[in-house]
Amino acid sequence: MNDNGKPKLAMYWCASCGGCEISVLNIHEHILDVDAVFDIVFFPCIADFKLQDVQGYPDGYIDVCLFNGAIRNSENEEMAHLLRKKSKILVAYGSCSYEGCIPALSNLTSKEATFQTVYIDNPTIDNPDGILPQTMTKVPEGELELPFFYNTVKSLDQVVEVDYYLPGCPPEPPQIWAVLEVVIAALTQGAPLPPKGSIVGAKDVAVCEECPREKHEKTIARFYRPYEINPDPDLCLLEQGIICMGIATRGGCGALCPQVGMGCRGCYGPLPGVEDQGAKMLSAIASVIDVGDVGDDEKLLEQKIEEVIATIPDPAGTFYRFSMAHSILQRTRISENGKGDSE
């Protein structure tokens, strides 16, 4: 089947928004190089291949598979296994497949609550019979098996082995191209590939290094949500009380968000050696909370700290916005009554 001798490229989406596909196209004229080098064999967004086509490929037929999106349901997982089998290099492309990203925020609640919100309570929903996703449906031709919706959203590497990770929500075009260049060089000239399991297309230093804002010794007396404050254009956002995850997030993006006055959301994930981005972020900013000099009165101290903490309304959602599935705890625990404890 190696008809034209070109390396085979696939890109597939699972629980994701589609932004990753757009980001690949966002490499502008380099897309022509991609087309020149690769033979696209599966890319539902831009080319009409069917599942049967992929199933028909021999194992390892695909040289590079860019897999984006998290594992939300049984179909996602099935596709992950299939593409793993058919690919030589499987890349977790983008934050969703790398660490869960926005879809994994639903790990902060239960499957039932998610259904309730999405299919019943949502103001734009018209579902008078209250029908929820099923695993079976009857059609005139007979019964169809439908994907099963999981309780917990997972990252790609929690269901199959992953060769490389390309973080970002979505990954930044220059980084994408840089990674593709390495892969092309490897495939065409036999250049060495980075060690398996590497995170590619990102730096090993935090976003702050790329951020031009002026930084000082940090003490934070309270936090502001972005709409509550008009930040100084030159000063570190965190020092102004805006939660900026830049300190705990891999750089490589060029600090785009902080540069335009929006705190880093943390989409490039934790730094090397850090297992849990949220825990580290929590530790760092809690350490610099400033409650003034209240002496050693325990109660007063606690009260003052609680006042500052109250200005962070949703710590879990904030600190794990992108990394929930990959965090140590992965999800919230559903108490006996079946409801999530998260607000």
Next chain:
Amino acid sequence: MTDQTNFEPMVVGFTCNWCSYRAADLAGMSRIKYPPNIRLIRLMCSGRLDPTFVLKAFEGGADGVLISGCHPGECHYLEQNYKMLKRFLLLRKMLIQMGIEPDRLKLLWASAAEGARFAEEVTKMVETVRSLGPLNWSKVVDSNGGHATVIPVLAKEEVTA
């Protein structure tokens, strides 16, 4: 609650080298008994406590985590216990969001002289955690609503690139 009757809670304690670890020493020297459900890890200071450790403990099977440090104003490193206190309070808020009852994470100020109190507080904590029942975090994550998480056909086939 399922296996409540046989349930023996596992509590991990992070102690400060200068105060609470010595309080544990003192409890020992005074032969004061407390439940064997606690296992201690020594840090130089409660300020060393990275929230990651707490999450790791819960994930690894602990039903409760005890963090102990010097009383306010008595930190061996002057004020680092305050930094721990700040992390503790924010962490507790986040753990509530993660469905972990606040009583599973306890903060205890204990000086090196408070051996008896240390034992007493450990006893109380073990009993509190016992009444909360097992946390069993591995089950929390595994549960996928009764549906097998791995597609049987594909799972068997080992994949190599």
Next chain:
Amino acid sequence: MTEERIGVYVCHCGTNIAGTVDVEEVSKWAGEKLKKDGVVVSRDYKFMCSSLGQELIQADIKEKSLNRVVVAACSPHLHEKTFRTACQKADMNPYLCEMVSIREQVSWVHTDKRVATEKAKALISGGVLRVAKDEPLEAIHVPINPATLIVGAGIAGIQAALEIADSGFPVYLVERDSSIGGHMAQFDKTFPTLDCAACILTPKMVDAGDHPNITLLTLSEIEQVDGYVGNFTVTIRKGARYVKEDVCTGCGICIEKCPIKVIDTNFEAGLGYRKAIYRNFPQAIPKYPAIDTEHCTYFLHGKCKACQLFCPTQPNSIDFEQQDEVIRIEVGNIILATGYDLFNSRRIPQYGYGRLANVFTSLEFERMCNAAGPTEGRVFLRDGITQPKTVGIIHCVGSRDKHYNNYCSVICCMQSLKFAHLVKERTGAEVYEFYIDMRTAFKDYDEFYQRVLQEGVNFIRGRVAEATDAARLPGEEGKLIIQAEDTLIGKQRRIPVDMVILSAGLEPRADSEEVAKKFGISCSSNGFFIEKHPKLDPISTLTEGIFIAGACQGPKDIPASVTQGAAAAARVLGRIQSKELALEPIRASVIEERCSGCRICNDLCPFNAITFNEELNVTNINQALCQGCGTCVAACPSGAISGTQFSDEQILAQLDGILSLPINSGKVKTLESVPA
């Protein structure tokens, strides 16, 4: 990287451990089940800490090429050093040896042998996984600057200064007051020998004032302390005296001519007066007077200058333009001897101090007895002319009381006995001592008690309920009545007296917390500075290079203060002579290529070990200043700070280990019942 070869050693500690933990089983288990984690040998032994036990480990290190050792025995606070030294002698890096406490944390606190054995296994598993992550380390060596700073020139500080200076090393002796001598200079006689305080203190003060190796800085306060053991930089503010020390001869004419007289609340304890230009007493060291700007007419209203006018020196010694001076000095060690404050007796209204004229504090009475004091040593009532016929002395004022100070102030019993003797000697009055317990421990003290008993002083065992002028019965009119239970007869008694002396307790200096913070040491809950160890190291603090002596560490009398001053000096001299000091290598360091320059950690270090390099946009940690608490390690959001001996890897490995065995892995259903 070489493979880990770990030896596990389980101590019986006689029956201390073996009585509750099945040590043979634990040792066997570790040898088998922890093989996968690198354990190559596991042994148990009666007493691991004995020389035979140590040799056992050393032999294994040699013969079985061990490169890691775990000793499961008592608390590391007891024997970590022992086993590390043993390992070092066998050419293993000492920091690759870990202790697991299965005595204090297992056998001594649990009773069910099976569960205790399982817990011991779990803790050892933690130790084994942790030791595998240990890294070889070297102790940190720092040079010692031979100069010493001593803060506080009371008897403890003076003693320490002289010891060091006499050995040939430079000393900076800093005193807040205008002259040295501290509380002792205010006293008349000292117990139990009744030596005159001035006679024994003055020579020492003169020595300290003249010593070529002592730089005396009076009216001076410490502003800032930077640096670390061996290399402190101290900023001192030397207050303006308004008298030129290089010209003044100390003749005292200015004092005589000064028209302003004010109550001396400091040296005279409020019982006497001094001038606006003053020195505490004629033999004060230094001899130069100082101007009190709060009361000096010139400073208040711009005129007078009588002192300047009458000053006989050429050039004139008075300098109204003098300014505070900020001095920076470099020292290797610091001794704090900042003394105590007297308990404020007004806090106990029922003793009437401040309301009833003839109630005096102990310090007032000391000044009254002092021949150089306001009454020239005569014992008078507040009117300054009447001798008392009956005197009541109340012990434990503000001490041994949960409402004020819970501790015993140590000196009050002996001081009160001394007062009784002095009252008898000078007035022949009837004396009543009201005490809870008579505490006359130490050499010759109880003999003094005997002597005062012999002198006919009345002792009433009972804490005084109140001292009042409300007469109830005939014979009480015009007197102060002391009401107490005489606990030895079980009856309430009312003793009318002319004078009441309150033996007020000793308190930490009002600013002790502040001072402690400046020097990076801590105060105990009662406010006195905390020593490193209450018995074995009462003069060191937990901050390297900072020592404490005298009453700043806790109430104590003159002999004890002198002893501590000398002991602190000896410790400092030892340091100076060894020229350098080895410190535990528990330190944090920045992995520069990981540091993004976010500066989260920059404000977290109370020892100022963390600095920011603007040029490279990275943070640095000064290894000598770092005390190893690890707060910055935990806070660094980039994982760019690592901490030796307590790294994330070590801690998480230990956590894995201790969680590897459940609490009730055996079959027995319930644990020992532990009543709540």
Next chain:
Amino acid sequence: MKYGYYPGCSLERNAIAYQQSTMAIAKPLGIEFIEVEDWNCCGATEYFAIDALAAYALVGRNLALASQQKLNGDRNQLVAPCSACFLNLYKTDHYMAEDNKLNANVNEALAAGGLHYDPGTVKVRHLLDIIVNDIGYEAIAERVTKPLFNLRVAPYYGCMIVRPASIESFDNPEYPTSLDKLTHSLGAEVVDFPLKAHCCGGHMTQISENTALELIRRLLKNAADYDADMIVTLCPMCQLNLDAYQENVNKHFGTNFHIPVLYFTQLMGLAFGLSANNLGLGKEFINAKPALDKISSEPLKKQRRKKRPPKETLPMPTMPEES
């Protein structure tokens, strides 16, 4: 300002003058008292000697009613003018908070009557406390129209208003000064009364009269020694003992005391220019009129020449007073 009000049995009858004068001064001070509906006796010092739990439950009923009736909204402050009532209410609330078992038992008893009380929900305060701390000395001085110049008053607190100290007190338990300052703000001359917080004998008049008479004598003698024209107090028991038993004291000890004993609220009323009839004056055993007649419209010229003490006199202590 609105407060819940617990008058207590004494103010209904024996201390009717206290009740009348309290109500009279409340108006000009802008205080509104709302009485607890169907309150019962606090048990005084007697019930606790017989059955502690019943005693706490008895007091608990009052607290439960006050808490239920939300007399002054969320503040739920309950004012008691009688020191014994004040102490019992305050102590019960405090001990219930300290002692879980007591709390549970009291509530079990209350439940039998359909009531419940959570300690801490009612803040119990003495009348004097709210007058000096909520109204303040300055505001009181502003309302004075007929200052009590030339009247020498010994302020007498008794025991229970400032004790025990394990309960947070609004004034020093040994040497309180709030009533001194209040009396001073009315224009009166205040005696620094050494026995101001000593015991009046309490119920000893009933159990061991001689003991009580001696305690009363001490107070009267001390007030007389200090040339007080009258004693002012804030507790019905203190007033009764010092006033009604004064003749008994004179008989028993052969003394001749004639020191009227009034409530501080009565003096406040007089200084505010209120009519004596509305203040319950005349209900005292020792007629206060001769003493009140001493009040002059102008402050007497200070006769005390600022005598300079002889030069040998030693200065008085300069240690600062406790704040």
Next chain:
Amino acid sequence: METNLQTSRTPTFYDEVIRDTPGGDPNLEMCIQCGTCGGSCPSGADMDHTPRNLFAMINAGMKEDVLRSNSPWYCVSCYYCMVRCPQEIHITDIMYTLKRMAIKEGLYRESSASEAPGFSETFIHYVENYGRSFELGLATWHHLRYHPINAIRMASTMGLELLRKGRMDLTPTRIKNMPQLKKILKKAKAIGGTT
């Protein structure tokens, strides 16, 4: 918690006193025998044992002697001992406990204050039946019982004067919801004990 630090203080009387004193730990074991309580007591002169002495006796297990003592009955609840006690012992509350125990054991009759409980009992009789105290009835009944002559004196002088000045009622006042109060008190007594 099991601890071998426990002292071997055996007398159970000591534990009873602590147990029956509500309001948190009365700190009785902390007594250092300083005598501040005995020195402060306004009626100390009339007591056969000072409070300090009683505490030593309690510690020695001298139950009968303690409960026979007149001291608790001379306690005027002035709380001076309690505020001054350097060890923060709840002395006044302990005195109440001793009174209750003395009544229970009937030993008060042997003390020199044998009539004191009668006064308290008369007092609570009114409280339990009317919800309010009743001074006239109280004084009269109490004195009729113990000092008939006094009662006449009371009625003739002070009582009359109080009546005349409108400071005493002839009949007791009754609260409205007396059944509720009775239920509460009945329940409290049924729960029993002192705490």
